[in-house]
Amino acid sequence: MRYWQEYLRDINMDEILNMQINDMAKVEFECSCGRKHFLDIDKIVMGQGVISRLPEILSDYVKEKIYILYDQNTYRAAGRKVKEVLEDADFQVKCTVLDSGDQILIPDEKAVGKMFMELEAGTGMIVAVGSGTLNDMAKYMSSRTKIPYTIVCTAPSMDGYASSGAPLMNGGRKISYTATLAYAIVGDTDVMKEAPMRMILAGYGDIIGKLTCLADWRLSHELTGEYYCETIVKLVQKAIQKVVDHRKGLEQRQEEAVRYLIEALTLTGVAMGLAGNSRPASGAEHMLSHYWEMKVIARGENPELHGIKVGIATPVIAEVFDEMQDLFPESVKEMAPSADQIKTLMKEAGAPIKPQEAGLDKDLFYRGILEGNTVRDRFSILDLAVKENRIERIARKITDEYYQE
Ligand SMILES: [Zn+2]
Ligand SMILES: [Zn+2]
Structure with a gap:
């Protein structure tokens, strides 16, 4: 399913339970459930100010065209910063705003069509700046064009950042398309703690x-x-516990509470990847x-x-x-x-x-x-x-x- 895959890191089963999410990319382990689990995401980078590390995260693509996708809201939240950071590091970028600004972005034929029409030949990486909808659109395009994609998360709002399904609207109906996993997931808590409550x-x-x-x-x-996997369950439970322990900090937009939330949401996606289903x-x-x-x-x-x-x-x-x-x-x-x-x-x-x-x-x-x-x-x-x-x-x-x- 992956086309930019190079290697996976072999770890042992207990290690995964004590790993930080930023270290989980590209792991592979034999599990007591009888299966060999692997996670095919190259980079997971979460924390304060991590958008400024994009040039390093995307360093393999510095000679290629980067296609940046956002809507008007996510442009203000993080898109402008993403564009500037990459341009300053001499990346060649092409940007597209996917909504008209007067309503919420619906991932329908019109928006998906626009995204494809503006894609330039020779693009090496898609960078989507947003949450659910933009992530779904980008992963769909990535799976159909075989161009890897990176998601810069703007809100800790759902657990699809690390999952491969892409629900889109077609003919007025919501259809769940099989897409692909991200090359990199970038979760900057400075951006996400300012997301709508x-x-x-x-x-x-x-x-x-x-x-x-x-x-x-x-x-x-x-x-x-x-089939049931104790290790995956423990992994998810640990992440939930941290979110629950910090629940009272969410309304105050505390950095720690928001970080544990985005980590748990990403980790659930990781868990789906490990289990092979949702x-x-x-x-x-x-x-x-x-x-x-x-x-x-x-x-x-x-x-x-x-x-x-x-x-x-x-x-x-x-x-x-x-x-x-x-x-x-x-x-x-x-x-x-x-x-x-x-x-x-x-x-x-x-x-x-x-x-x-x-x-x-x-x-x-x-x-x-x-x-x-x-x-x-x-x-x-x-x-x-x-x-x-x-x-x-x-x-x-x-x-x-x-x-x-
Ligand atoms: Zn297992
Ligand atoms: Zn859900």
Whole structure:
């Protein structure tokens, strides 16, 4: 899948658990789960002021054309700086602004088409400056053109920086394209701590969602024999713990809190890469969130940020776990947080938990719990509740709690 790959570094399994994220690029290890894991990202560089290190990060491409992509918001946040830093170091750059400025950037035929039309022959590296949308567009172009891409993150808002899937809009529908991993991920905390608070809280919601997601993975392992990797789970849990420990610093935009958040979001992507699928990052809370999103898009409304919806869905799924406790083994109980615990973690960070805040009405909320398991073929607590004929009662109970007058 990779075309600029040269080598991977062999490490042993325990090392990965004690590594800093900046050292995880290009690792490979034999794991107790029986698989050999590898991570095909060349460079992960996170920290304060790291944008100024771009010339060094991209030094292999100094003789080639660099295609920089941003929208008007991300230009102000970091794009201008990226351009200046590279120009000052004698890189040949070509820049494209992908939005018209009067609305949010939608990754549809028009925007993707513009991105391709402005691509000059002889381009050696794509540099996207942005978060979810720009990253998705750039990784899609990278996979189709075989030109590597670098993402300069502008907000710690979601966990897709290190993942290979690219959801784009085509014909009015959201389609998930298989794309490629980044050559480099550059996360400058000076930029990200200034991101809109809603985006920071969305990133936090996406991380809190991993708590139910990992419990779902374990549940499926116990009940269906699905592949499970203890090392990957520990890796993600460690990263979540740091975010949770610093949750109260997010609203104050504390550098440390923001750094742990972007590290955990990137690491979840890394974990997906190691597992070979999104199991370590996406469980029933994501299905619920996707269900709501599809219905909202079908109504022609603008969906709320991904992580905000995941954050709202997580205590709901935790409550489904609470209701099903008698039916699963101790190992799952240890991993499944209670709904109250999750709600407290959300509230203490200042993150929303009311479905009404994401524009969800009572019926849509209820249907999501009832039919969320149909979103994808991946065993979760929702499937167990359906199988045991409890889902209707649970969905009704939770909905009534959330929508009581
Ligand atoms: Zn493993
Ligand atoms: Zn997510």
